[in-house]
Amino acid sequence: MAKALIRMPAEAKKGEVIEIKILISHPMETGYRRDAMGQPIPRHIVNRFVCRYNGEVVFQAELFPAIAANPFLSFFTVATDSGEVLLQWTDDQGHTESETVRLTVV
Amino acid sequence: MAARRRFSAFSAALLLLGLAVSVSGQRPERGDEIPPEDKRSGYHFISRETQAMQDDDLANPGSLWVLEGEELWRKGAGAAGKSCADCHREAATSMKGVAARSPAFATRAGRVINLEQRINYCRVDHQQAAPFAYESRELLALTAYVGHQSRGMPMRVAIDGPARPFFEAGRTVFLTRSGQFNLSCAQCHEDHWNQQLRGLPISQGHGNAYPAYRLEWQTLGSLQRRLRNCNTAVRAEPYPYGAQEYVNLELFLAWRARGLPVETPGVRR
Amino acid sequence: MDPVVNSPGEGCRAMGSVSRRQFILAAAGGLALPPALRRAAEASPETAAAAIKAILGEARLHQGRVALDMPPIAENGNSVPLTVSVDSPMTAAEHVRSIHIFAQENPLPNVAHFALGPRAGKAQVSTRMRLFTSQTIVAVAALSDGSFWSGSAEVIITLAACIEE
Numbered sequence: 404m405a406k407a408l409i410r411m412p413a414e415a416k417k418g419e420v421i422e423i424k425i426l427i428s429h430p431m432e433t434g435y436r437r438d439a440m441g442q443p444i445p446r447h448i449v450n451r452f453v454c455r456y457n458g459e460v461v462f463q464a465e466l467f468p469a470i471a472a473n474p475f476l477s478f479f480t481v482a483t484d485s486g487e488v489l490l491q492w493t494d495d496q497g498h499t500e501s502e503t504v505r506l507t508v509v
Numbered sequence: 510m511a512a513r514r515r516f517s518a519f520s521a522a523l524l525l526l527g528l529a530v531s532v533s534g535q536r537p538e539r540g541d542e543i544p545p546e547d548k549r550s551g552y553h554f555i556s557r558e559t560q561a562m563q564d565d566d567l568a569n570p571g572s573l574w575v576l577e578g579e580e581l582w583r584k585g586a587g588a589a590g591k592s593c594a595d596c597h598r599e600a601a602t603s604m605k606g607v608a609a610r611s612p613a614f615a616t617r618a619g620r621v622i623n624l625e626q627r628i629n630y631c632r633v634d635h636q637q638a639a640p641f642a643y644e645s646r647e648l649l650a651l652t653a654y655v656g657h658q659s660r661g662m663p664m665r666v667a668i669d670g671p672a673r674p675f676f677e678a679g680r681t682v683f684l685t686r687s688g689q690f691n692l693s694c695a696q697c698h699e700d701h702w703n704q705q706l707r708g709l710p711i712s713q714g715h716g717n718a719y720p721a722y723r724l725e726w727q728t729l730g731s732l733q734r735r736l737r738n739c740n741t742a743v744r745a746e747p748y749p750y751g752a753q754e755y756v757n758l759e760l761f762l763a764w765r766a767r768g769l770p771v772e773t774p775g776v777r778r
Numbered sequence: 779m780d781p782v783v784n785s786p787g788e789g790c791r792a793m794g795s796v797s798r799r800q801f802i803l804a805a806a807g808g809l810a811l812p813p814a815l816r817r818a819a820e821a822s823p824e825t826a827a828a829a830i831k832a833i834l835g836e837a838r839l840h841q842g843r844v845a846l847d848m849p850p851i852a853e854n855g856n857s858v859p860l861t862v863s864v865d866s867p868m869t870a871a872e873h874v875r876s877i878h879i880f881a882q883e884n885p886l887p888n889v890a891h892f893a894l895g896p897r898a899g900k901a902q903v904s905t906r907m908r909l910f911t912s913q914t915i916v917a918v919a920a921l922s923d924g925s926f927w928s929g930s931a932e933v934i935i936t937l938a939a940c941i942e943e
Contacts, residue, residue, distance in 0.1 A: 405888040412798060420900050423877070432934045433908065435885055440936065454898070458828060458920045459897070460893075461825070461893065461895070461897040461898065462892070462893070463893040464890055464891065464903075465891040466890050467886060467888045467889055467890060468886060468908065469881050469884050469886065469908050469909070470889065470905060470906070470907065471856060471857040471905075471906040471907060472857075473856070473908070474905065476905050477861075477903065477904035478894075478898065478902070478903050479898055479899045479902060480897055480898060480899055481898070482892050483782075492782075
């Protein structure tokens, strides 16, 4: 499955507050559902998300089963210097995915 | 004097008849009696928030399947090691309009087939690979990707020639009561569209946004999955996936939705 | 595909929220509570209050400065959009440290914890929630001066019209 879709500007003015949007592919299985046989389907969710801008953490999230499937997040950050914006998420089975986006600050 | 009166009465009757015929125009076809100006996609029966999800590709979870489909399009598969792109090149060109004209009669199959079946024919015949199962990640991704190439185009399926008997069979399914509730598709989607059912408005049942991301499923699903839900809803036993009854019904629905835009991948509740 | 046993909205909607005291009194009075009501008792505002207390510690919770943008009616509890914003200049001296979202009637009241800081620029986060039933959503913001502020909003959850597979 395609990991995620990200939308953020490729370029920004120094000091500009930019919005970062991400749509992550993940079923976010709550652990409260049961299958056709009545057996509980185990919980499997993305529980941690972090955004690092040139290595520094600018946003973090702890997610719970109450976040809808294929989690959507939108948050803001200040464009300081050109560099790399790393978006990384981990699920409760310890599996980590990430995407890096280049940001040019003028 | 009497002759002239008879003549004028007769011509008046002719005039009235002529007027009646010209005013009534086309008589609506059975199963397709919603006036053209009232024909609306399911998009108009969902909440504003759900509409917003569909409108923005970033917010639309269906986009994830379109992306996946794009990757699969370029990936070699099967004993032949060929990818879709090897024959069809860029999907944006070669697949434009395909979903808008599906289902369609296929000579090699001798019957009307839908997009899923068309893709599987390619899988088996040209890639020498096993067909994908309905609701598999791969088949959903490819139908979402191919369907997406027709986004915005008006639906326009052919129902003439060899497709005609399948179309009529599909119309019969649409009009036939079934299940413990003894309801036909027409009773909800022709007679009671926009009326409330358990607090939410009934759509016209067009299917022009499929495969669609349904909030109820929390995933993308095919039109047949949705049709099977309808069967269950009236407490009728669903046909198996790929049943000709569904494909015939898909053809009828696509004709009934003619002129409405393809919205694949749509978002529905 | 799979029938959801704990389908959102059913049963609990009519019951509303049940305080622990009401639950104990009812049990003492020998009333047998239906499972749906018992479930509501597990996920009462008191459980959410405990979750909020875990964030606050001994600090006081002020009402205000936190706005929740959420539709008043959501046609499916599986995906309800939410935007939380906090009135703050987001400078190094004065900013929002974190935002915490709680769904009072969910089996587990925690929805998400967001950690911000002066580099956020704007104290606003959007996401989509999964809500078990009609309820109040509470957002708590922890500010850099050590104070806590909260806002809330109500949402009604409708089911899909037809029973699925």
